Amino acid sequence: MKVDKLITNVQVFNSFLKIFEWKDVAILNEKFFSIGMNNLMDLQPDVTIDANGNYMIPGLIDIHMHIESSMIPPSIFSKAGLTHGVTTVVADAHEIVNVFGIEGMNAFMKEETEMDIFYAIPSSVPSTIPEVETTGGFIGVEEVQQLLNHPKVIALGEAMNFDGIVNDSDSLIRQILHTVQEKKPFMPVEGHVPLVSGLDLAKFMYQGITADHTQQTPESIYEKVSSGMFIELQKKSLTKENMQAIVKNHFYEYCAIVTDDIMADDLLKGHLNENVRLAIEAGIPVEHAIYMSTYTPARRMGFQDRGAIVSGFKADFILLEDPAKMEVSAVYKAGKSVHKKGNEIGYPETKPVFPDTFYSSVHCEKTGKSGFQIRVEGKSAVCNVIRIAEVGTFTECVQREIPIKNGYLDWESSGLALIVVMERYGKSENKAYGLVENALTEKGALGTTWAHDHHNLMVMGTSIEDLIVAQNTLVEIQGGYLTVRNKQVASCCPLLIGGVISDAPIQVIGQQLNEVRQGMIDLGYRNSNEIMSFSTLSLPVSPAIKITDKGMFDVRSQRPIRLMEEIR
Known part of the structure; x- marks a missing residue:
């Protein structure tokens, strides 16, 4: 009987026994046809592949x-x-x-x-x-x-x-x-x-x-x-x-x-x-x-x-030298070779194309100094603060007393970072303020439009001057991630499509994002996943306190949380 491919000298994963077995595997019309050692002499493959003792999963x-x-x-x-x-x-x-x-x-x-x-x-x-x-x-x-x-x-x-x-x-x-x-x-x-x-x-x-x-x-x-x-x-x-x-x-x-x-x-x-x-x-x-x-x-x-290597299932499989290490030697999709070890990640033959409106979706105004000043009268304010953890994306609400100077909350001297979320869809001029603990230890700012899940424009920093640069740049480039130091953009990953994705090769995006990640570390951000930690500060379903363009919220109850709990 004619078949398209015959994979020999291979250790095949049996999903039902949860063991590897030495088998030969025949493929016909993009599906697995036969798995076994019996009667394979009757098969006539167009192509025979020696797996060299590799594991097939x-x-x-x-x-x-x-x-x-x-x-x-x-x-x-x-x-x-x-x-x-x-x-x-x-x-x-x-x-x-x-x-x-x-x-x-x-x-x-x-x-x-x-x-x-x-x-x-x-x-x-x-x-x-x-x-x-x-x-x-x-x-x-x-x-x-x-x-x-x-x-x-x-x-x-x-x-x-x-x-x-x-x-x-x-x-x-x-x-x-x-x-x-x-x-x-x-x-x-x-x-x-x-x-x-x-x-x-x-x-x-x-x-x-x-x-x-x-x-x-x-x-x-x-x-x-x-x-x-x-x-x-x-x-x-x-x-x-x-x-x-x-x-x-x-x-x-x-x-x-x-x-x-x-x-x-x-x-x-x-x-x-x-x-x-x-x-x-x-x-x-x-x-x-x-x-x-x-x-x-x-x-x-x-x-x-x-999901298994059985007759009639799609011939999707991987060849591995060592399954414990999960290092891929070759990948087959519907019986066709789509990757071999050592090959670079490819790019589609046709560049992705999206509607023109997808490339111009950040519709908020650039903000100056006043956009990062919080007007308040008094000597000090007891503020509700978002405290981030070094592992995971959960946060907690703590209270800190912040001095008031010349009629403004003096957050720049507090050891905390200011976080601001701005509505970016042109539906309103919403702008919400918060303070973050365990965020940045150095002078600078971060910014993104990849703010879970609403993806409004979000900036966080320890310096008003750097926050201005971060916010203005995000508006100019129509979204992405960036870090700012000394009033200069230190790293940037533009995401021109909706402010959340890019049509550049993954190698380019990966390098740019890695530079942003390192820029965050240089500013003192510490987390097991710096990018995700920052992006989810705006996710109002992830415990316990998060911020959106409409303010800070207790995640479980969706109760608004005031920035200033008490003014003294």
């Missing part, structure tokens, strides 16, 4: 991720992800949708990619409610109904609005959940469930939310899995303690390894394969880590044609 499947976190469009991301063995993703494009609405989603889905990119409907645009944050786009019931009919849409993206989900039966997120459950009752519903347990967890799950990808502890993993919730493990949850909890309780069937967010500079070095390697180092047995990044996620999303 299914293509990696990342079921919870945001392409925009890599600051590139799907066509460029596809090239980068395939390099690292990722052959299928389920993307929640709520970043581009927060900027452009359903038009942004459609623009992403129109892109041609070698990787199979499916989509989750962004359920949280905005992530909370319009009274808490201003977004450029909006996803309501009507938009959800449109997207439910698209063949690339297979899930509902992470539902994040705790108050709306748990306490408000008429909230938009409740309406969206009910619409999906009525129209597509078997569709997976993703959740954003940080630090939620007990009765609150039950209330979340009662609304149909069946997965969580946020930062976990051994206790949260046990409670959520034993309650019936599926756990998606991103990098910050891949701790030894968490992996021990999974191994001890044999939770492999109820967990998948995901990326959630991968910055452009990190994407040059790895993607889901890197998180799989970290899970192995933290204690997950190799075979189970592979299982949790291939077959388990495939089942979670209802795929019936991938």
